Amino acid sequence: MTAHGTSETQTKVVVIGGGYSGTLAANRLRRRPGLHITLVNPRPRFVERIRLHQFVAGTHEATADYDTLLGDGIELVVDTATRIDTADRRIELASGTTLDYDYVIYAVGSTTALPTSVPGAAEFGYSVAELESAQQLRSALADLHPAAPVTVVGGGLTGVETAAELAEQGRRVTLIGGGQLVPTFSGPGRRSVVKALRRLGVTLMAADVVTEVRRDAVVLADGAVRPSAVTIWATGFGVPALAAASGLRTDDMGRLLTDETLTSVDDERIVAAGDCASPSGAPLRMCCATASQIGPQAADTVLSRIGGDIPARFDYAYAGACISLGRRAGIVQLARKDDAAVNVYLGGRMGARLKEAVCKGTLWSLRRAARKPEFAIAFKGGPRPTEPVPLPRAAV
Numbered sequence: 001m002t003a004h005g006t007s008e009t010q011t012k013v014v015v016i017g018g019g020y021s022g023t024l025a026a027n028r029l030r031r032r033p034g035l036h037i038t039l040v041n042p043r044p045r046f047v048e049r050i051r052l053h054q055f056v057a058g059t060h061e062a063t064a065d066y067d068t069l070l071g072d073g074i075e076l077v078v079d080t081a082t083r084i085d086t087a088d089r090r091i092e093l094a095s096g097t098t099l100d101y102d103y104v105i106y107a108v109g110s111t112t113a114l115p116t117s118v119p120g121a122a123e124f125g126y127s128v129a130e131l132e133s134a135q136q137l138r139s140a141l142a143d144l145h146p147a148a149p150v151t152v153v154g155g156g157l158t159g160v161e162t163a164a165e166l167a168e169q170g171r172r173v174t175l176i177g178g179g180q181l182v183p184t185f186s187g188p189g190r191r192s193v194v195k196a197l198r199r200l201g202v203t204l205m206a207a208d209v210v211t212e213v214r215r216d217a218v219v220l221a222d223g224a225v226r227p228s229a230v231t232i233w234a235t236g237f238g239v240p241a242l243a244a245a246s247g248l249r250t251d252d253m254g255r256l257l258t259d260e261t262l263t264s265v266d267d268e269r270i271v272a273a274g275d276c277a278s279p280s281g282a283p284l285r286m287c288c289a290t291a292s293q294i295g296p297q298a299a300d301t302v303l304s305r306i307g308g309d310i311p312a313r314f315d316y317a318y319a320g321a322c323i324s325l326g327r328r329a330g331i332v333q334l335a336r337k338d339d340a341a342v343n344v345y346l347g348g349r350m351g352a353r354l355k356e357a358v359c360k361g362t363l364w365s366l367r368r369a370a371r372k373p374e375f376a377i378a379f380k381g382g383p384r385p386t387e388p389v390p391l392p393r394a395a396v
């Protein structure tokens with residue numbers, strides 16, 4: 001037995017990150033009996049990131065117990081990986097301990113991204129992207145008079161969901177979009193979002209750009225200063241620096257560069273899943289739909305290697321994107337398999353019900369995979385948006 005209670009002959013797979021993709025991957029690995037599967041995650045509870053805007057507004061707690069989400073035999077280590085020592089096949093943890101591995105599934109997800117290029121954003125901006133940043137935001141809002149002005153910066157899906165949720169709870173919200181609102185939606189879908197936000201009393205400044213954040217205001221590109229007691233920065237996510245810190249090649253954002261089997265271009269024992277993966281340098285949309293499809297396939301790649309088989313190229317497809325607009329409305333924007341929006345959406349209460357069903361469905365699918373390792377949601381997608389050239393594999 002090793003220090004981690006593993007038999008010397010057991011193949012050790014460590015999944016780094018217990019979000020949607022990592023949890024599904026860990027469960028899927030159980031298809032092959034006899035593996036020692038470890039999941040490393042900084043928190044003892046699963047974070048439902050897709051509900052963090054609700055957590056901030058006080059309409060959901062956005063965490064779930066791992067007990068029902070992880071299948072028998074998966075060891076949960078509550079810690080943070082600080083470096084993957086690929087030479088010695090060892091993961092260094094923040095606690096000072098290490099974990100030996102034969103294979104790693106790199107599923108560290110995405111993070112808050114407060115830009116240093118916008119003065120004051122990192123100092124005074126809040127974020128809904130991670131549980132800890134959402135907790136800070138929730139306490140800042142708790143200390144605030146209900147009529148105090150709140151600004152959401154970013155007109156994408158996360159910014160819109162956050163603005164709507166807070167406005168419905170009675171906050172005075174301005175949404176500053178920096179361009180077009182929800183640019184990935186169809187024209188009719190976008191117009192419906194705008195109508196819903198207006199109904200909730202959100203002040204819309206879709207085209208304006210914030211160039212500075214102050215403790216009590218935001219400054220716009222035209223020099224106008226608008227009071228803002230709390231400013232929420234929601235212009236996109238960053239990713240953890242673990243891959244780069246471990247000497248593995250990444251794309252410009254820091255996502256692990258992989259081939260089309262999701263395997264690191266530097267090390268075939270490291271396989272990526274979810275928001276932190278950049279297959280052939282042509283990453284997919286950072287979203288639950290991607291993470292849920294790719295997580296199990298990352299596990300399949302590892303299982304193929306262990307079994308001496310050639311791993312399959314990954315496959316995926318989309319059906320659309322859905323957002324909540326408070327608790328009483330939502331929009332499901334339908335899309336083609338390649339994620340291009342079509343002019344069909346479902347809105348209003350029906351949209352809200354569908355969105356809620358999707359949120360519940362993600363947890364349901366984790367629980368199902370915990371009970372039945374062979375379970376996976378898989379769509380057949382066809383060609384990648386751009387057929388990227390596989391990157392050259394470096395000598396390990």
Ligand SMILES: Cc1cc2nc3c(=O)[nH]c(=O)nc-3n(C[C@H](O)[C@H](O)[C@H](O)COP(=O)(O)OP(=O)(O)OC[C@H]3O[C@@H](n4cnc5c(N)ncnc54)[C@H](O)[C@@H]3O)c2cc1C
Nearest residue numbers: 017019020021049050081108109129274275286287288291
């Ligand atoms: C407010 C909000 C609303 C959203 N709404 C939607 C939506 O409606 N639909 C949708 O599809 N997507 C939505 N998303 C995006 C979605 O949440 C992410 O794309 C999804 O969580 C990605 O899954 P993942 O498994 O890649 O990573 P995550 O779910 O982010 O999980 C990664 C895990 O890895 C852990 N981790 C990070 N670094 C380390 C480390 N060094 N060591 C160990 N563990 C580590 C993290 O703490 C986390 O637990 C939303 C996101 C936010 C913030």
